[in-house]
Amino acid sequence: EPEVTQTPSHQVTQMGQEVILRCVPISNHLYFYWYRQILGQKVEFLVSFYNNEISEKSEIFDDQFSVERPDGSNFTLKIRSTKLEDSAMYFCASRGRENQPQHFGDGTRLSIL
Amino acid sequence: GESVGLHLPTLSVQEGDNSIINCAYSNSASDYFIWYKQESGKGPQFIIDIRSNMDKRQGQRVTVLLNKTVKHLSLQIAATQPGDSAVYFCAENLHYGNNRLAFGKGNQVVVIP
Numbered sequence: 001e002p003e004v005t006q007t008p009s010h011q012v013t014q015m016g017q018e019v020i021l022r023c024v025p026i027s028n029h030l031y032f033y034w035y036r037q038i039l040g041q042k043v044e045f046l047v048s049f050y051n052n053e054i055s056e057k058s059e060i061f062d063d064q065f066s067v068e069r070p071d072g073s074n075f076t077l078k079i080r081s082t083k084l085e086d087s088a089m090y091f092c093a094s095r096g097r098e099n100q101p102q103h104f105g106d107g108t109r110l111s112i113l
Numbered sequence: 114g115e116s117v118g119l120h121l122p123t124l125s126v127q128e129g130d131n132s133i134i135n136c137a138y139s140n141s142a143s144d145y146f147i148w149y150k151q152e153s154g155k156g157p158q159f160i161i162d163i164r165s166n167m168d169k170r171q172g173q174r175v176t177v178l179l180n181k182t183v184k185h186l187s188l189q190i191a192a193t194q195p196g197d198s199a200v201y202f203c204a205e206n207l208h209y210g211n212n213r214l215a216f217g218k219g220n221q222v223v224v225i226p
Contacts (some may be wrong), residue, residue, distance in 0.1 A: 031212070032211070033214075034212075039120075042202065042216045043157065043204075043216040043220050044213075044216065045213040045214060048212070057143075058215055091157070093214075099144075099145050099164065099212075101159045101162050102147075102159075102214060103159060104149075104159075105156050106156045107155075107156050113146075
């Protein structure tokens with residue numbers, strides 16, 4: 001069964017450094033998402049992406065965050081200058097058509113020191 | 114406001130018994146709902162979905178019930194197995210933008226062999 005894959009599984013970064021989280025969505029999917037989950041809390045929406053542009057973003061997704069689909073398969077989340085409070089699990093998701101479920105990767109655990 | 118913290122509501126169930134997990138959603142305009150299962154160290158895994166024009170949908174060993182009047186969802190798991198131990202999240206698909214998911218707080222299910 002096709003799945004969303006994310007790399008790395010764990011990223012440790014010094015505060016203030018840039019970090020890029022990578023995702024390979026399911027190949028025939030058109031809609032792409034990033035979510036995050038702070039330890040013990042619920043999953044929170046960050047951004048959605050369709051047709052090579054951001055279609056919606058949350059208040060969490062400030063100017064430090066950016067997303068890109070550099071080629072036909074990868075979807076990346078960049079945090080320009082990381083803060084301690086960026087420490088969380090970051091999940092990528094993708095879906096096919098309208099009102100089909102989003103499928104999630106297993107996440108990248110981001111630890112900011 | 115939202116409550117945050119490490120403690121999740123926990124349902125302990127004997128192996129072979131049925132489980133019922135409840136969820137209240139917030140937006141009466143939501144038209145699509147999904148249950149996800151999250152095992153430790155993994156991403157949310159799709160279980161079953163339901164559209165707002167239905168009040169019940171069955172899958173393999175799982176049933177989702179939707180009560181739009183009181184904005185309530187439930188997930189029933191028949192003949193619970195040890196592999197069902199996980200955190201279960203309901204998510205509502207907010208029908209604006211590119212359909213971001215809003216997740217509930219999660220319920221921990223512990224299956225006792």
